[in-house]
Amino acid sequence: MLETEALRKVYKKQVAVDDVSLYLKQGESVGLLGPNGAGKSTFISMIATLMKPTSGIVTWNGQDVIKNPNIIRPTLGVVPQEIALYKELSAYENVKFFGKIYRLKGKQLEQRIQEVLKLVGLEDRQKELVKNYSGGMQRRINIAVALLHNPDIIIMDEPTVGIDPQSRHYILEMVKTLNEEQGMTVLYTSHYMEEVERLCDRIYIMDHGKVIATGTKDELTSILSSEETIHLETDQSSITFEEALKEQSSVLKVTEWEKGLKLIVPKNSRKLADIFQLAEQQQISINSVNIEVPSLEDVFLHLTGRRLRD
Numbered sequence: 001m002l003e004t005e006a007l008r009k010v011y012k013k014q015v016a017v018d019d020v021s022l023y024l025k026q027g028e029s030v031g032l033l034g035p036n037g038a039g040k041s042t043f044i045s046m047i048a049t050l051m052k053p054t055s056g057i058v059t060w061n062g063q064d065v066i067k068n069p070n071i072i073r074p075t076l077g078v079v080p081q082e083i084a085l086y087k088e089l090s091a092y093e094n095v096k097f098f099g100k101i102y103r104l105k106g107k108q109l110e111q112r113i114q115e116v117l118k119l120v121g122l123e124d125r126q127k128e129l130v131k132n133y134s135g136g137m138q139r140r141i142n143i144a145v146a147l148l149h150n151p152d153i154i155i156m157d158e159p160t161v162g163i164d165p166q167s168r169h170y171i172l173e174m175v176k177t178l179n180e181e182q183g184m185t186v187l188y189t190s191h192y193m194e195e196v197e198r199l200c201d202r203i204y205i206m207d208h209g210k211v212i213a214t215g216t217k218d219e220l221t222s223i224l225s226s227e228e229t230i231h232l233e234t235d236q237s238s239i240t241f242e243e244a245l246k247e248q249s250s251v252l253k254v255t256e257w258e259k260g261l262k263l264i265v266p267k268n269s270r271k272l273a274d275i276f277q278l279a280e281q282q283q284i285s286i287n288s289v290n291i292e293v294p295s296l297e298d299v300f301l302h303l304t305g306r307r308l309r310d
């Protein structure tokens with residue numbers, strides 16, 4: 001088990017990670033969900049022994065990782081956010097270079113190179129120079145490098161940011177396979193709640209350096225189980241309509257979404273008739289109404305008053 005206790009990092013005066021306690025059991029897939037700047041990269045740099053914490057504890061099977069980084073390094077694969085590859089070399093040459101750093105040799109090295117290239121779906125294009133790869137393909141090679149030494153745990157820092165949909169789909173499926181079929185323990189950071197919902201058994205929601213909620217998706221959304229979300233699709237935006245809705249006693253929150261307004265109301269509050277009446281008074285046409293169970297995005301909004309992607 002990998003565990004942190006009150007892990008903290010202060011950069012000059014900025015508290016980037018504020019006493020975060022988290023655990024990862026063997027074989028679990030755990031998500032760290034939070035907006036940009038929440039402290040996710042700093043947190044995982046500390047558990048990956050790439051950065052010293054200001055205070056706090058990291059243990060791997062009960063042993064102190066900060067005092068002795070070598071107890072975790074051989075079992076850990078880290079996929080950083082930045083692409084860390086030699087662009088003038090081919091994918092094969094890159095993976096081989098890093099394999100040698102992991103002290104793999106000869107037949108074993110060749111075998112592992114081909115296994116990881118196959119895993120990331122790029123074995124057919126391994127001879128091409130990395131500079132000619134798309135951003136998504138480069139990310140996949142970055143992941144291949146992290147898997148070379150057959151780690152038990154993989155830590156991925158927002159691996160799908162800014163890449164093409166095909167590579168994104170490939171990476172998500174691969175993470176699922178690594179976890180479900182090969183039993184690899186996964187720590188996956190993202191600001192895309194749908195990725196974390198899809199991949200992770202348990203989720204930590206982080207904001208401003210702190211863990212603000214944790215649990216399974218069902219446990220987290222049950223924070224809002226007494227509420228439901230109404231999506232109103234309208235043909236125009238209207239501040240007065242929005243304000244009128246906010247004044248309704250049983251409307252808890254009103255926010256905008258791309259096609260209209262999103263309302264959080266107590267469950268079964270039977271607000272629809274009132275909403276339609278208000279819309280008519282304001283001469284707003286409602287094109288569709290959709291009542292939804294809450295998502296992790298709603299949980300984040302509820303806890304912080306902001307949207308995840310602000």
Ligand SMILES: Nc1ncnc2c1ncn2[C@@H]1O[C@H](COP(=O)(O)OP(=O)(O)OP(=O)(O)O)[C@@H](O)[C@H]1O
Pocket residue numbers: 011014015016034035036037038039040041042043158
């Ligand atoms: N080297 C540094 N020196 C000073 N402040 C830093 C440094 N690295 C990060 N920070 C600050 O610490 C906070 C947390 O940053 P961090 O990169 O860990 O967040 P994040 O959740 O990973 O976001 P992102 O996805 O944008 O990287 C931010 O406010 C950031 O500006």
